[in-house]
Amino acid sequence: MDHGLxxxxxxxxxxxxxxxxxxxxxxxxxxxxxxxxxxRERTGIRERRFVDDGTSCTDLAEAASRKALExxxxxxxxVEFILFATLSPDLFFPGNGARLQHQLGLGPIGALDLRTQCxxxxxxxxxADALIRAGQxxxxxxxxxxxxxRGLRMDDDGRDTAVLFGDGAGAACVEASDDExxxxxxxxxxxxxxxxxxxxxxxxxxxxxxxxAEDIAAGDTAPHMNGREVFRxxxxxxPEAIQEVLTATGTPASELKLLVPHQANARITEAVRxxxxxxxxxxxxxxxxxxxxxxxxxxxxLSEAVEEGRVERGDLVCLAAxxxxxxxxxxxxxx
Ligand code: UT7
Numbered sequence: 001m002d003h004g005l006x007x008x009x010x011x012x013x014x015x016x017x018x019x020x021x022x023x024x025x026x027x028x029x030x031x032x033x034x035x036x037x038x039x040r041e042r043t044g045i046r047e048r049r050f051v052d053d054g055t056s057c058t059d060l061a062e063a064a065s066r067k068a069l070e071x072x073x074x075x076x077x078x079v080e081f082i083l084f085a086t087l088s089p090d091l092f093f094p095g096n097g098a099r100l101q102h103q104l105g106l107g108p109i110g111a112l113d114l115r116t117q118c119x120x121x122x123x124x125x126x127x128a129d130a131l132i133r134a135g136q137x138x139x140x141x142x143x144x145x146x147x148x149x150r151g152l153r154m155d156d157d158g159r160d161t162a163v164l165f166g167d168g169a170g171a172a173c174v175e176a177s178d179d180e181x182x183x184x185x186x187x188x189x190x191x192x193x194x195x196x197x198x199x200x201x202x203x204x205x206x207x208x209x210x211x212x213a214e215d216i217a218a219g220d221t222a223p224h225m226n227g228r229e230v231f232r233x234x235x236x237x238x239p240e241a242i243q244e245v246l247t248a249t250g251t252p253a254s255e256l257k258l259l260v261p262h263q264a265n266a267r268i269t270e271a272v273r274x275x276x277x278x279x280x281x282x283x284x285x286x287x288x289x290x291x292x293x294x295x296x297x298x299x300x301x302l303s304e305a306v307e308e309g310r311v312e313r314g315d316l317v318c319l320a321a322x323x324x325x326x327x328x329x330x331x332x333x334x335x
Contacts, residue, residue: 185249
């Protein structure tokens with residue numbers, strides 16, 4: 001940096017990828033006791049995307065990453081480090097970061113997986129910003145990708161979660177900034193007291209073996225959720241996290257061009273919008289088409305908003321998330 005300001009990181013390019021197979025609410029109603037009306041009224045979701053056999057979470061990430069690289073004008077070899085946020089990695093271990101490094105054909109660069117679920121992309125951007133500010137790297141690929149569909153319980157006992165989630169990926173190329181654009185503030189939080197209110201219990205190292213046939217039969221490999229508790233906390237924590245980054249920078253909410261909340265439930269997004277007193281056009285929502293894609297939902301929604309011209313270079317954007325852990329947080333950035 002030669003402009004005398006402290007280094008800052010900015011988003012140089014974005015990309016997203018959704019698998020082509022559309023699964024409607026009526027499709028799910030063939031498999032479990034639910035209805036299009038219930039799902040739309042309670043969640044705002046009309047359809048979501050599911051991968052076909054043979055497509056992995058890393059494959060979705062690779063497709064989103066290649067679009068982000070092109071959008072940023074980077075060659076793959078420009079990437080110096082990978083941050084990969086997911087709760088649905090291809091394998092229990094190792095993480096998807098190293099697999100993405102390999103699939104992109106990169107040299108043996110560092111790759112770090114983040115396990116903060118719906119808040120994963122916000123955490124990852126904060127880590128990228130810190131690594132760049134510290135001078136360790138200049139160009140970092142940040143990815144959120146999920147294959148939820150293979151972990152859901154597609155029967156009556158799984159209906160409270162199966163109807164919510166979808167597959168997809170989004171990616172951001174994050175680079176050292178030489179102008180006023182970039183990340184302005186981050187807030188990151190967690191409270192493990194609520195870990196079991198939204199979790200996948202098995203496989204896990206609390207038991208021997210990590211997973212058994214009985215666990216699978218009992219549905220313990222599918223998400224377990226205390227929906228009302230998650231909802232109650234989400235509508236409180238989203239505005240808190242958003243307000244923290246606004247206060248830290250002295251920014252009134254009215255100056256935001258767009259709020260991109262994690263897409264958990266259209267009712268949660270609406271409650272947050274009202275609480276922040278933002279007009280509808282200033283809040284991104286695509287849950288109707290994709291459902292909740294966890295760590296992928298924010299980069300997909302941001303990438304779409306940029307494609308649609310709703311966000312332009314220099315605009316103030318706030319990203320905010322809440323999810324399993326519980327974890328929650330927000331990032332304020334000048335795009
Ligand atoms: O990314 C973060 C992760 N997740 C979230 O943020 C989700 C937060 N929670 C929610 O979005 C909502 O709590 C849900 C959408 C999951 C549920 O909506 P709700 O208005 O809180 O419904 P409820 O849990 O109070 O359930 C109402 C009824 C229940 O029946 P009874 O007990 O009243 O007879 C459920 O059994 O709806 C029933 N139900 C369903 N009915 C049809 C639950 N799931 C379904 C379903 N189809 N898929």
